Amino acid sequence: MTILAEDLNYNIIPCVGLGTAQRVSFDSSTQSSATAENTRIIRVVATTDCHIATGSNPTATTNSTFLPAYSIEYFKIVGGHKVAAIKATTAGVLFVTEGS
Numbered sequence: 001m002t003i004l005a006e007d008l009n010y011n012i013i014p015c016v017g018l019g020t021a022q023r024v025s026f027d028s029s030t031q032s033s034a035t036a037e038n039t040r041i042i043r044v045v046a047t048t049d050c051h052i053a054t055g056s057n058p059t060a061t062t063n064s065t066f067l068p069a070y071s072i073e074y075f076k077i078v079g080g081h082k083v084a085a086i087k088a089t090t091a092g093v094l095f096v097t098e099g100s
Contacts (some may be wrong), residue, residue: 018097044067051085053079
């Protein structure tokens with residue numbers, strides 16, 4: 001059952017429920033744990049500029065998607081997949097939150 005968020009006038013508000021959160025320290029390519037099988041969206045933010053990749057066994061490289069420091073982004077993901085991050089110049093932490 002899906003429950004949609006609504007404002008006081010019953011207008012639907014586009015939003016994502018918060019699920020499991022992970023903290024992933026990275027320098028070289030480092031993977032998160034697998035997301036839940038029913039996860040379809042993730043919210044990511046990193047403490048330093050980095051590059052990220054997703055997949056069942058992802059390896060992030062400097063050619064992967066660039067994520068600027070402290071930029072919150074949302075990505076579609078296949079349930080059970082992981083996120084990998086690698087530093088652009090400085091090691092950091094990637095925060096991955098599963099959406100529901």
